[in-house]
Amino acid sequence: GAMFNLIFYSNEWTILSESMLKLSPATRKQAFEFIDRLDPKGPTNIYDPLEKGLSFSGAVARGPGEKIATGVEKLAKTGVDTIFFLTDGMPNAGQIPVADNILVKVKELNKTRKVKINSVGVFSAGGGGGRGGMRGGNNGSEADQGGAFLKKLAEENDGKYTNAGGAKKP
Numbered sequence: 001g002a003m004f005n006l007i008f009y010s011n012e013w014t015i016l017s018e019s020m021l022k023l024s025p026a027t028r029k030q031a032f033e034f035i036d037r038l039d040p041k042g043p044t045n046i047y048d049p050l051e052k053g054l055s056f057s058g059a060v061a062r063g064p065g066e067k068i069a070t071g072v073e074k075l076a077k078t079g080v081d082t083i084f085f086l087t088d089g090m091p092n093a094g095q096i097p098v099a100d101n102i103l104v105k106v107k108e109l110n111k112t113r114k115v116k117i118n119s120v121g122v123f124s125a126g127g128g129g130g131r132g133g134m135r136g137g138n139n140g141s142e143a144d145q146g147g148a149f150l151k152k153l154a155e156e157n158d159g160k161y162t163n164a165g166g167a168k169k170p
Helices: 025-036 047-055 072-078 099-109 142-156
Strands: 007-009 013-015 082-087 116-121 161-163
Touching: 007 047, 013 047, 047 082, 047 099, 082 142, 099 142, 116 142, 142 161
Parallel strands: 082 116, 116 161
Antiparallel strands: 007 013
16 A cells, blocks of 8 residues: 655656656556666756656645634645655756755755655765765765765655665764
């Protein structure tokens, strides 16, 4: 009964389905075929696919005592409650190409949605010079900066960070 979707990104992003899919043998096959067609290249656009993923949350901001329109409450209860975000690079493309700015905007977008964001970093230990940068510019490798960024993204959104690459943990 699990619902899922996949958003792939590099300099641009593409999505498996415009609506959430119910996990089944057919949708699992569809997901693997989608993955097999992917060709990662170019810059790393992190914000835009995160924004799209959060749009599936279905959560509705409302004040105390405010009523929700019929049908909307069901959507709010069945929308996305968890995102698993995986990257091998720092942000450097898209609407918001800077890590610190992404953290601020995602926190703002997720304030009422309450979507848990788990992050996974697949950085090589000898990564480059932090193209998208956290504060401080090129201090540390891209792997170190990426790990710090993903850890903060997860912590600020009630998730967990996993280091799946060769970089030391932040």
